[in-house]
Amino acid sequence: MNYHLGLDIGSSSIKAALVEINSGKSIGVVQEPKEEMSMFAQKNGWAEQEPKDWWLHVCNAIQSLKKQYNINKTQIKGIGISYQMHGLVLVGKQGEPLRKSIIWCDSRAVATGKNAFKQIGEEKCATQLLNSPANFTASKLKWVKENEPDIYNQIYKFMLPGDFIAYKFSNKINTTISGLSEGIFWDFKNDKIADFLLEHYGLDPSLVPDIVETFGMQSVVDQKGADESGLATGTPIYYRAGDQPNNALSLNVFHPSEVAATGGTSGVFYAVTDSLSAKESNRVNNFAHVNYQKGAAARIGKLLCINGAGIQYRWLLNNLDVSSYEDMNNLASEIAIGSDGVCLIPFGNGAERMLNNKEIGTRVLNLNLNNHHKGHLCRAALEGIAFSFVYGMEILTSDGINPKVIRAGNDNLFRSEIFANTVATLIDQEIEIYNTTGAIGAARAANLHTGDFASFSKTIMNNDYVMTFTPNKEKQAFKEAYQNWKKELELILNT
Template identity: 45%
Template sequence: MYFLGIDLGSSSIKLSVLDAAKGTTVAAVSVPDFEMDIVALKFDWAEQDPSAWWQYVQTGIKALGAKHNVDLKKIAGIGIAYQMHGLVLVDENMEPVRPSIIWCDSRAAQIGDAAYNALGHANSQSMILGSPGNFTASKIKWVKDNEPEVFAKAKYMMLPGDFIAAKLSGVAQTSTSGLSEASLWNFPNGRLAVEVLDAMELPAAIIPEIVPSFGIQATVDPAIAAQLGLSADVKITYRAGDQPNNALSLNVLKPGEIATTAGTSAVIYAVTEKDAYDATNRVNTFLHVNNTEAQKANGVLLCINGAGSLYQWIRRTLSVGSAELISYDKLNAEAAKAEAGSKGLRFYPFGNGVERIFNNKPASSGIQNLNFNIHQSPELVRAACEGIVFAMNYGFDVMKEIGASGTVVRAGKANLFLSPVFREIFANTTQTTVELYNTSGADGAARGAAYGFGYYASLTEAFDELQCLERIEPNAALSNQYGDIYQNWKEYITIENKQHEYNKTSLL
């Protein structure tokens, strides 16, 4: 029996097929062959076309059969992971009424702040474990206020993965964990946070059917199944945001376990049994995928928006004049040529929308101490790696303050964690042991689908075949060295009136 995992990112969509009996991946594809466009009509806006996502998902499923000889009829269940916090508004036919406002779009930050004030800070934090901020609920309100004619056409709000599920099944649904990432989950009462809807003057009818992360959620529409070559009774059995799903893919399910990733954005995600939150909203807490009434599980998340996006920028910049882009392997090799500390060069990777660790304030990237006679491409690349890790550690310190920490961090051997230099910086700056696994978000979604279908009796069984590829232990001497460099890097981030605002004037 096979299970399909779909991982909808902002750069690409990855699909993976799991042979559940063997616990191994049969085939995997990534579509399209190029990075998907992010449209920015105004400064701090970021949109994508949901219909394009759906077309690419169809292309990917067909490619699994045509190019990889997967018997698609054997797929019994589908799991969907997706870029978090995005908004898709659809009509009664499940067609989008406007482009999706995605995760790194900052236009609704002030709306979230206004709702936070209206709800009362203490009340908001105890109810949704933070502020509505720039998350999905605030984006719905933005559309209602600024595009009333568009909002009038909308039947339901959805997260990006909900939209793909709806196109497969024809059924409008969202999940409990999805509502938590939208700032629409009342944690103490375990229900939709109608209080947030009321504060934003949003109709409760716009929320579709609410389902748990695991279970038989819907059946794929027979016509769609036939078109894609799937069986007539294939089920959708799992959905989750990309970061809770990344934790799942790494078997990070118990309190004290930590996952990390450094793709387009950089994330540290720690599981806790507590309704933990930061008093100044620098990190966020969501329902973890395995949360139940009997066994609480939340995920505390730290996100730095500009991580892989910074590495992509450096790649493009250093490739100017070349016939093609230099490879990421070449970038990693360049970083290895520079010494720790990059000869004093400092990079601040805050150039991709408002940053939560600075209270949703706009934050710009910057380079400090650049010397044209000393610094070359190796120092530039290494300083970028150091800056990304230092920004992650800045947030990790906040997580420790609220009790969400540990000494072992798990990551997939992918993206920036393919770089030995990046791994060294991370282990010694955070002073944690890094465990690398050969897994992906799509693999995790496929295993989640198998568990949600009921093929595996437990999540433990679903991950019996997951193997650690490599462990990177912190080194005392290097930890001291990186600790000093990190403290120097932090000097250009000021904390005023306990608001943790980013002082952009300190950067070039």
Template identity: 45%
Template sequence: MHTNETKYFIGIDLGSSFIKMSLYDFNNKKEIDSITYPKNEMEIISQKEGWAEQDPNLWWDNIKQCLKYLKERNDLSFVKSIGISYQMHGLVAVDKNGKSLFNSIIWCDSRAISIGNKALKNLDNKVISNSLLNSPGNFTASKIRWVKENKPELYSSIYKFMLPGDFIVFKLSGNITTTPLGLSEGIMWDFGKRNLSMDIIEYFGIEKEKVPKVVPSIGLQDVVSYDNCMRFGFSESVSIAYRAGDQPNNAFSLSVVSDGEIAATAGTSAVIYCVTEKDISDPKNKVNTFLHCNDEKNKKRNGVLLCINGSGIAYSWLRKTLKFDSYQEMDNISENVDSSQGLTFFPFGNGSERLFNNSKNLKSMINGLDFNRHNDSHIIRAVLEGISFSLCYGIEYLREIGLKVDIIKVGNSNLFKSKLFREIFVNISKANLHLYDTNGAMGAARGAALGNGDYKNESEAFSDLKLIEKIIPLHSKSLEESYNNWKKLLNKLI
């Protein structure tokens, strides 16, 4: 029987493919319910080559379905706060009535690359290296400028622009806000002045009044509206106390919160995320520095992010193409062979890749296919190798720019559920892998408890985080040869 002390927290993880939602029991320190929705991946709309869009209202509809599911199985009157993780870098725009004006231009959309490249040439180098720490690239600010140049009638109707997580907070609360973390991932944050970057806002001609009110990433941001409280069975005082992009949140969910700690994930995209106290600006623009979710004025925390766009989306494409019922079945079949027998895969089919300076010559491909030797097992293994090799290639670059990559923390989800993928990654990266029983939605739920003041600090929030396994690198001559051959072919392509 519930007591008056019962406290629940909800974590929402808005991905490109699915909505994942966790219900966290604060007193018993465990997830008591969860849902992944919808059954099949959400559609990414691509009207032109390099474009990637999603309907933000579909996100909200799916979130409502998740909350309905939890309500039917649990007493949500005990929910105290909600935390939100979301796909980064996307653009949502609404008019004065709060109506979205067009599909969200999401993270893997490449249409604004030329705008970002032009800004990189025209802006003062000190603005790039000292203030923004990044090229504007094809991030949110560049996307806003693209709309202004190409859809001026729509741009003039924009009341506020938002990141995807901001839109979900708006739908829950009725108020439009963003966070310092959100501005930084959109390349609209001045790291020196710790405020909105007027350099980029003025350069792109974005009116300041279109920028939402800024609230803390961790802490009281807003409250759920009365109508939504009644709809979902909440009490009338449910706060929204945590908001972070999916990669900072993945790190947070693994208790990667201090200088030198590293997290990784391999969902739709694959990412290595390094927490640092330093303001790191990569002159080659292969990696990016954003605020970490626990950054404070007197406790600087940034996240250096290396991204491979084509990761889980490549594995999903393969499952649909080969008509497998489950990823587990694919994982099992991949272990039937000891090598890919010379088959090479490049996963670069989900928009431009920053690690390779957005090279237009780089495409996804399977190379070396032999109809007499290769079967499903070889193809699946080659895809797992190609994704893992891409991450390891990126780790080589992180080490080149001075970051120490010795221990990497990951959750037991997405491609890291695959034993073979983990082994390839560890043996080629030469990094120790710590596998934890957590996920992004659980991280957002813990973040809500921290932001709501129920946890005193980060250490307390993660005191019960469960370590499943530690995996150490082993030497594999055949795997090393496969990786070296993969790099040789890659170098010809780029």
């Protein structure tokens, strides 16, 4: 039996999956380390990780998979890599990291990106970058140039986290168009590296890695990579993508009007379009999707993130007198749609980009201490989080997205019937649920170097489909509850 290896390089842990090549069936998934990886924060708002730690955990995960499932290295025929987006890894000429990686949730470059947005011009950024430079990888590199010139002067290449892991396997430094776009290094209008942004930031173009296809022979494991990882020399790396495009791929979302949704600690809608419109570039990010190709019809992933999602429900679990999420869902199911007027605004996890980066916090409104109890709070929380997804979809709709298919992972929030039914009913769209992970998706994507997308789609349907939530025919109560919530939200936003 032969397998593909999928790696998901997160900021909390590294996950590794084996899938059988012919069937696409998942054989097993492991996580390293067992506890959450640490972050370094020298100052408030900073977040860094040591790239060598990612590699150590990758190697440990591969050894664990091989041992647990009795697989030898020659049975692993290819590698797919998913990784935390927007990170910055800097290496010198010998390939050694020059500093810790500045990762996705580090906010030190916010002012750098804001200034660039104004100075370059909002229209030019929207039409060519499809985004503000914001706090993305290019702005972080500019921050290093300004604040750590000794390090900047030693840089041979910058990389994204997935590029670094591929380099450790192969001793080859390269990246993808999708990866460059997530760092805001890609000029979509001219289909090339955004030279004007590099020039504005004073960044040396030679620091940009070589570009390889997202699907294809990107590099192969060399002797050093084999010795450290336990894979065979010559094992190809066939695929690499950031975690959100990869999550969409894992859910078989490739074409315009297809939408991937995730409902974990934070929530995401990732919608694919063939339009280069960036009308909502202040609230929605736009990246080259995994199947974007130069000179072909555009495939853009519009990413709308909701920070205050599952973290809100988890907070209630930890602070109410309840034993489990199931207990909370049962309490919520006893309460009517609209939670008897109780309204929960669930944005207590920092600034919300979709609310123009306002930080409004969590708010519980209209609570009557005589009539309402924890069941109302549980229902109001599920509804409030669901309403935030609906509000996000309204933003995407205003930016040209007309969803025809929504697929979601079988994760925390979408296991709740109240949550999923509320979203499906108000968006008026079925939501298909699939049981998959980013590491499994990356492993399967290693097979897409063959170009057989039809078989890939069939594999997901055969192995992962769980169920479909359909919109309620009776919508009025849902609509009234949502309008009440939206009115409360807009009162806060306009204060």
